[in-house]
Amino acid sequence: MFRLERPAPEHLEQFHEHGFVSFPGVLTDAGRLGLTGEIFATPAVQEFLRAPAAARAGGPRPHRLSLVPWLDLGVWGERLFDAPFVSALLGAVIGARWHFCHAQLRVSLRGARGLGYHHDNLPVVLAERDRWYVQMLYYPEGFTRGDASLRVVPGSHKIREWREEHQPYGPTLREGSLPLLDELYAGQVGRPLRAQELELPPGSLVVLDGRTLHAVSPKPSHSPQAMRTVVISCSRNRGASPQYTGDPRGVARAG
Ligand SMILES: O=C(O)CCC(=O)C(=O)O
Numbered sequence: 740m741f742r743l744e745r746p747a748p749e750h751l752e753q754f755h756e757h758g759f760v761s762f763p764g765v766l767t768d769a770g771r772l773g774l775t776g777e778i779f780a781t782p783a784v785q786e787f788l789r790a791p792a793a794a795r796a797g798g799p800r801p802h803r804l805s806l807v808p809w810l811d812l813g814v815w816g817e818r819l820f821d822a823p824f825v826s827a828l829l830g831a832v833i834g835a836r837w838h839f840c841h842a843q844l845r846v847s848l849r850g851a852r853g854l855g856y857h858h859d860n861l862p863v864v865l866a867e868r869d870r871w872y873v874q875m876l877y878y879p880e881g882f883t884r885g886d887a888s889l890r891v892v893p894g895s896h897k898i899r900e901w902r903e904e905h906q907p908y909g910p911t912l913r914e915g916s917l918p919l920l921d922e923l924y925a926g927q928v929g930r931p932l933r934a935q936e937l938e939l940p941p942g943s944l945v946v947l948d949g950r951t952l953h954a955v956s957p958k959p960s961h962s963p964q965a966m967r968t969v970v971i972s973c974s975r976n977r978g979a980s981p982q983y984t985g986d987p988r989g990v991a992r993a994g
Contacts, residue, residue, distance in 0.1 A: 872949025
């Protein structure tokens with residue numbers, strides 16, 4: 740499923756230094772097409788794609804479907820958990836013991852709004868936020884700049900203390916103004932917080948340190964690409980507390 744058996748030392752260096760690393764076109768054609776088939780076979784995706792455009796335009800995330808967790812993975816999706824490349828990468832970053840939290844799926848169609856700057860490291864036990872949360876984001880169709888592209892903020896994984904207005908976890912999607920975050924937090928990481936906008940071919944992977952700030956550009960209504968999907972598989976140190984999923988009881992339990 741992967742064109743690589745393991746990450747190179749330079750990949751790991753980039754990941755630790757900048758909080759992310761990308762692997763352009765790392766999925767084989769069979770892997771990319773197999774995963775796409777499983778995405779299209781997912782009943783919630785079929786329902787989303789069949790719905791009239793007017794129905795998809797409503798709600799807080801127009802033209803974007805988000806499945807957390809994504810439970811309809813088949814043989815290809817399952818390999819994202821146990822392929823030699825994945826085990827080698829997670830073993831090199833987390834160490835010998837980790838567990839998968841879940842797989843997630845997002846589908847963005849023309850007119851999707853995008854996401855503000857945020858990070859996704861939301862352990863139920865807040866004290867564990869400096870343990871590993873590694874997100875592997877697979878893009879079967881890839882994306883070009885300005886079209887549902889991923890923007891990452893190199894070095895932002897090194898922010899340790901969130902100011903009171905961003906407590907407990909960091910900025911929410913609505914608060915994600917990068918100039919403001921730069922003003923407030925660049926001092927902690929010793930370099931300016933600037934976004935790097937990625938552009939990736941089909942079958943690419945981005946590995947994020949869960950603390951790294953990132954955002955997604957809107958998908959223009961005239962985009963030449965009808966649909967962009969991403970499958971995200973997330974892992975933590977084994978035994979670490981699970982991810983806060985939006986259930987308010989999770990926040991109450993945070994220590
Ligand atoms: O759509 C993407 O590329 C990334 C998704 C993301 O950042 C999120 O859902 O938190």
